[in-house]
Amino acid sequence: MAADPASGLRVENLAVARGGLAVLEGVSFALAPGEALVLRGPNGIGKTTLLRTLAGLQPALAGEVSVPPESIAYAAHSDGIKATLSVAENLRFWAAVHGTRDISEPLSQMNLETLAERPANSLSAGQKRRLGLARLLVTGRPIWMLDEPTVSLDTDSVALFARVIADHLGQGGSALMATHIDLGLVSSRDLDLTPYKARAPEAGGISGAFDEVLS
Amino acid sequence: MAADPASGLRVENLAVARGGLAVLEGVSFALAPGEALVLRGPNGIGKTTLLRTLAGLQPALAGEVSVPPESIAYAAHSDGIKATLSVAENLRFWAAVHGTRDISEPLSQMNLETLAERPANSLSAGQKRRLGLARLLVTGRPIWMLDEPTVSLDTDSVALFARVIADHLGQGGSALMATHIDLGLVSSRDLDLTPYKARAPEAGGISGAFDEVLS
Amino acid sequence: MIALLIRDLRLAVRAGGGFGLGLAFFLIVVTLVPFGVGPQGDILARIAPGILWLGALLACLLSLDRIFALDYEDGSLDLLVSAPIPLEGVVVMKALAHWLTTGLPLVIAAPVFGLLLHLPGDAQGWLVLSLLLGTPALSVLGTFGAALTVGLKRGGLLLSLLVLPFYVPTLIFGAELVSRGAQGMATQIPLLMLAGITAASVALIPFAAAAAIRVNLR
Amino acid sequence: MIALLIRDLRLAVRAGGGFGLGLAFFLIVVTLVPFGVGPQGDILARIAPGILWLGALLACLLSLDRIFALDYEDGSLDLLVSAPIPLEGVVVMKALAHWLTTGLPLVIAAPVFGLLLHLPGDAQGWLVLSLLLGTPALSVLGTFGAALTVGLKRGGLLLSLLVLPFYVPTLIFGAELVSRGAQGMATQIPLLMLAGITAASVALIPFAAAAAIRVNLR
């Protein structure tokens, strides 16, 4: 994992929007290499939106992110798995796109060797999830953004996943995840997003282009 | 909830298959009205397959189910939510299909009133999940089959959902769910599926139409 | 069941002008034909019935994959199958919604397109009549095709391939009806055949379609 | 980037005969035309270049919505956008894959279809040439349309509506090239125009398409 040691992620005063409406504002935090940060907050607070913004998939309303999207690997529910390709073919494709190493190690890390030749549409929900997480390993990127990574995973697989994360952190990577359950990672901190909930413009929040039109 | 008091679900010696291959066999259990049963087992053991079979969405290989699919309501990840319809329109449609009562009570039970007029595609993952569960309430059916119902739900929503289940059980309904996390229901039993894992035909499992061809 | 029809129509409208799109596609096909075959009025008039029917057929075809695929993907179809309404009824409602959003607008707008292709004035009435009689069959047969391919990812082309042969009799009698009508010849036979095909399709195909869906879902 | 091309081709094959389906659709259209317009050889020969071009165009059209929609739905497109390859390159590869699976088979099989429609022998060469020059433009323009509608559920018909007007110049020059060639007239102008349109589209449209995808994903 060729993580640039200085490449800690710093986010300052970030405001993110969905559907043209600010969802979170004033989000600031730092994520040092080797560290994991778990985003907390009730449904709909904006965890997914924040992760997508950091991964460069949607523009921020305001604020600064110290790291370019190129060093971030993003994994959500739909993981770009092609149903008709086999597990190995799926992984090999993403490895080729990212110009990275062979896929045998990620396969074994996520305990997928026995399934390698199965087409992806014959996997159970949890097996599919493991394949999605294996994709993270082939990107070779230092910062991981994970949106509810442990959905559908059984306890064994959660433990497996926690080990993979710990490995990644040990190699100088870092991870930012949104999850509602406890992973039992040692080096992780929580970040509660509730205080950053966007206020209405009248109350001092970010105002849109049309806010003053009729006033 | 017009649950027929005598309509407990009894399953005997059921074998289920996916992709033409037996997954579970010899599954037997009973589910009395007012009771909840949680299916346990590692990823890929066959929980989803079992639930789909009981709900009448795929045929069983062998065995007996005492209750017709008509009294079973099934809820999985993809919940028949139309992205362009509002939350209320989505629910109202299913209420009309099932010829049931008004939708205001389910809406309030799943804490969706404030979102009622929002189009479904602007909901967060957890909000969408709540809508999917609200649909169960409008079916008016006594037996619920839930496949990982609490995915994406925050702790408050999980508690809300547990209350709804408890209500349902209190009214003589019953529930069968597959989940990897703990719901904290009082009247629930666990059923571990691992012992029912299908064996290869040579080992006394169910043999397919072509199994003897070359022997 | 009416709820299903209403929902489908509402979805079609929300999806951005449901009713207009089939029409617009028809218009485009009709516009493109002269670019291909040249602008001479007499040639156009001769091939007009065939082209108009082909256009209607393609406009139908392109919207077929919406009939079940969306409901399949988001799980609605699973739920509809286990809902307390007969699956045959679901199929009929789906076909009806499809006809209302693609077939009916075509019937209404057909005279304008006839004009563009120099269809003789007397043939206009026959064109409308033939489309009115024939398009329901297209929708129902298309629903059958959609039911057969419902489990397949993006079965678009396969669907066309399956459905087009079924469309041949309707196309033949429809186009024949118009061109006989235009030339003042006897129109009874194609008229009766067209009506017969439609009536038989509407009465029988829903059962086959429902069976196909049941097979595809398990 | 080559990996993307290979994956797309593999997916097309796995989806059930990727290469064959466009061709089969083309075949069906060509067979249906005589049913619509009547079997007279002379008329068929006259409209053959136009019909063949129209068929190619519709076969292209039907497979357009596969280009990005599948990748969008399963999240691959998100990941491709954040992958270390330029999005323009992704678009080009997608268009190339589309052309290899629909355009190229048509070019190869065109003479057979020409035969079916009584296209005169000398025109056959021109037909192949015009399709070879023109179909890449169809794929690239289609990719642009697919990029515009990528976020929309089942934008099939809308996609056709957006894309077909863009196809007009290609269609005109393509069909004109064949019919001029068949009549032994000068073919330079349509030939040059066709080549020019294709070259310009291939060079410029990927940028517009990539921009549209970026907008759609945010």
Place this chain on the structure above:
Amino acid sequence: MSIWEYANPVKFMRLSGRVLPYVIALAAICLLSGMVWGYFFVPNAENFGGSVKVIYVHVPAAMMAINIWGMMLVTSLIWLIRRHHVSALAARAAAPIGAVMTLIALITGAVWGEPMWGTWWEWDPRLTSFLILFLFYLGYIALWAAVEDPDTAADLTGVLCLVGAVFAVLSRYAANFWNQGLHQGATLSLDKQKHIADVYWFPLLLCIAGFVFFFVALVLIRTRTEIRLRRLGALQQRERMA
């Protein structure tokens, strides 16, 4: 103070509110006088008969149909480059008007063609390219309607407008190459020789001016409505946030 200030929705609302009544009045005056003049005080042309009077609707509508796409092109560019919301909304507001103008030109042309050419429709290149223009308008409007997020829709339709403009022109040339038609050449050229007689010319100019003012008024009204709608949407969303 730069002209871009008026791209601010507030400023735009204020200014357009003040200007609108005058534009409407101008449109009414020009249209009324032009039509009345053209219809009642102009002799029937010897070779055209009474049907020549269609020209007072046909020609202005046809000119507007083309120029509105040009205006949409400019406003789309402004939106894409400088991200002024009003600009995008103006493009959106203009499109249906352009489509209707195209339709009017087509219908009046057809009504005129019946007595003149003995056919309602002919695949003449100019007529044909109008049909194609109509399709471009339809596609543009449909894309606006289909995309939910207004800024996304503005971006996408902007790109479509640019590429569409190129292809609309290309189609025009292709159509010309494909078929030499029946339709008149441009009569409004400044070259006095080619010009139609003054009796027809002045009321026509009035009508054209009337159409232009009419269009400006409509665009202003529709843009104002769009802005109000956006504001309403913002307010509703804010309410939910609270």
